[in-house]
Amino acid sequence: MDNQLTFDDVFEQNKRRIHYQIHKMHIQDPHQEFFQEGLIALWNAHESYQPDKGPMATYFNYIIRNRLIDRMRRETRWEDVTRKAIHEQTTQYTDGNYHRSAEGSHAIAAYYSLPLDDTSHWEVLRSQLTDKQWTWVECFIIHDMSCKQIAEQEHTTVEAVKNWGRQVKKKLNDPHSCEVLLHGDTEL
Incomplete structure (x- = not known):
């Protein structure tokens, strides 16, 4: 690890790397949640980098990309669980029956x-x-x-x-x- 570089220096040199990975994976990040995840990954990579294992840029890319993938998987799993719970709750409430009319369909209790x-x-x-x-x-x-x-x-x-x-x-x-x-x- 290069002790002469502070994390602020590392961040300034590599913040575009986080944006690049987000863009490359086509992630919509309006609230900067994925950028924050990438920033944490950059910090962890900076702390755990071992120069004898390979180039720093490659290591940063690997850690940031995998952290973003993990975040996407967690969010997808959460959305699936939420969608299934809502569907099950609706089905239990309505028994899956709907009344269709000109105004749209309405669940029948x-x-x-x-x-x-x-x-x-x-x-x-x-x-x-x-x-x-x-x-x-x-x-x-x-x-x-x-x-x-x-x-x-x-x-x-x-x-x-x-x-x-x-x-x-x-x-x-x-x-x-x-x-x-x-x-x-x-x-x-």
């Missing part, structure tokens, strides 16, 4: 994600619905009645009952409403 035997969840749900909407939930979901049967029982039309169901489904598909239902927070 899986009905079985609501705990059917927990009365506290039903009470929270009831507090968020109108009487007609709750009637639809109670008759259609809990008692497994058809829209026609509900309409006869409530002395209304089948279309009105279907509308109550659409309103309930809209509330259940809203992510904020589902959080309220699943965690028991009654503020919507």
